[in-house]
Amino acid sequence: MAITLVIDGKEITADDGMTLLDAARENGIDIPTICFHEATTANGLCRICVVEVEGMRLLQPSCIVKAADQMKVQTRSERVERARKTILEMLASTMDLSDAPAILTMMDEYGADAARFPGAARRESEVKDDNPMYIRDYSKCLLCWRCVQVCAEDAQYTYAINFEGRGFKTQIGTFFDRPIPETTCVLCGQCVGVCPTGALKAKREFLLEQGMSPQEISVLNTGRKRRSKA
């Protein structure tokens, strides 16, 4: 069934059951997202996609809220802009965004000031280099949950990783911080694929960035033999 709604003054039609995000995007209206990913269950974490819906007291996360007939939506109202800008400023004061170009672009667009919060505690940790496939640099983690989700029911059913701490001090971690080879991880690489910020990175990419050449890396590469042409 088709429904009609108004987004930013523009009347659009959408299919019943569609999210506001999909309805907007299909009609050429851009709404930013951070945690949302086609391949993972939407949890509405980052709230960067919030929009103002007439008749609703609070801003609504467009990645999960369904479009409804006759809805009136504003995607760039003053309240929306304040929320997005503040969320981006808090992110910049919390984590290392150097490997997250999409978010840096977003900061420009919303006029977000990376130095807005002087003296703010940052989430910092050592790079974890404990397996041949990927490194984990949680200083760059923005807690989108995607890695935990693909490691569990959204894809792999491996359950190697979960959360440590809570609130601001949350981090992704293994059972009692065991190194990856001592967990149920099967090195499928899906978590690396969905990470938006370079917190999870292919080991080779990481070593290349550290200035090593592919040849040097290949010598380092322990374990497997090079495939021989039979």
Add this chain to the structure above:
Amino acid sequence: MPDFDLAPLTPAIEKYIPLGRPGLLPALHAAQKIYGWIPESVAAEIARHLRVPLADVHGVIEFYSMFYNEPTSRRVIRVCTDIVCGLKGGDGILNRLCEKHGLQPHQTTGDLSLTIESSPCLGLCEHAPNALVGDEAETDIDPKKDSHMLGRPPSWVYGPIRLLTARCGNGTASLEQYGRYEALAKALSMRPEEIVREVKASGLFGRGGAAFPTQIKWESVAAEKADQKYIVCNADESEPGTFKDRILLLDDPHCTIEGMLIAALAVGASKGYIYVRGEYPYIIPPLENALREAREAGWLGGNILGSGFSFDIEIRVGAGAYICGEETALFESIEGKRGFPRVKPPFPTTHGLFGRPTVINNVETLCNVPLIISQGSAEYCKLGTAKSPGPKLFCLSGDVERPGLYEAPFGVTLGELLEMAGGIPGNKQLQAILLGGAAGAFATPDQLDVKMTFEDLRAAGLPLGSGVVMVFDETRDMREALNRLGHFFAHESCGKCYPCQMGTQRQKEILERVASGKTLPDDMIRLQDVGWTMTDASLCGLGQTAASAVLSAIKLWPELFVEGQKSKVG
């Protein structure tokens, strides 16, 4: 790492093994009783028995403040340093205790004989300053006289009426003292729709904080078709300043049980849970005993009084997480998970506990139910106002002569409540009253005439919340109180959504600056941007109200947030 003797573990967790993952919190509690904490080998053994992934077990231990994965004593002293205890010298008590034992807060002695912690509000505010020593409440600590009480916390109950609190204040009422479940007997002779209609006619709305009409929840769940429906009693009571549910459950457990039974009858549920916060361990034995008494008398269990109606109740104990009072986080916790709130909709009435239709109500809400059914809604509505009928419990704490639980009809004024509590000690003037708890807002001396009803408070821009009336005299530095609120929310944010996960931390940092006189230019604007972003964009009620008191303080006392502002108290 030393190996731990796993032999005592299996018998201790045996009864939780068939539950699978929902057995996780009870199993972790049982393990901690043995070891004091959860070593890696113990966690792995629990994971194996309950068939929960290792990483998930670790994630759960990490979420709850009262579960430990580092060496911790079986004897933990938790000194409350939250807002009311803060006024009454909680910090000093913590410091002296630490000094005496040569520990820092959150440290354990080498021989594992003692752990000392600071704690968020312990729900004992009328007995401030206080602490939880193992499973016992240490209340009304007076460092000067070196005196305190230890054991079951005393119930101080006052007010012009004693309906909900009729049996409170004299220890736990046994079934014999409580008498027959007359209201249940009456409900058994009514059709379920009639019960719901009575509740509707009574105008009962939730006392847990959100003031949602009870009958709407009941009606929805009654209309659902499902193989199983649940009644959940929310006894998480972690809102700073709130202690009413502690007294109701501890002194009169049968009233809550009867309320749950009537709810179950009305909606067609056969199973119930009471979720009690981990900081109320002393409630568990009397509550278990009450359930036993009710079962033995045939009020609870299978085929109740030969009516064909069956309903039973299990207790679940939390482990230090304010967020688990949020209804969906509470379900997650019972399901053996981290207490992350769920996205709503779907609502609990269709997808609640274990995905089934669920009625979740606060303890006080449920305690109104037997009263409504036995009196009839017409009699019940004679008390209170048209829109807020019935009796209400108010938790008075802070700078009043007689802190305690006050029962009064809805419509009593704020000033009358203060008077009942003997006013402000030491000939001091009133400065402000925090209504609704940490998630509330400040009232000022010119608002003492406001009637304590849902509608009048709303018109005054004030929350009723969970009935908190926290009083500050003229000498109090409100920035210090706000600083403690900031700490509370940063400590309790679950971390799921960004506005609250980072906003509570940023808010805390700025409030720390403000309290220590190091306010930076624009800190007030920062607080407002962070505050409004949390209010507007957070996923659940915690983030949505985490800035409520701060924003109300900025409106009332903007001068407190200005650079260079010295202590308010000359």
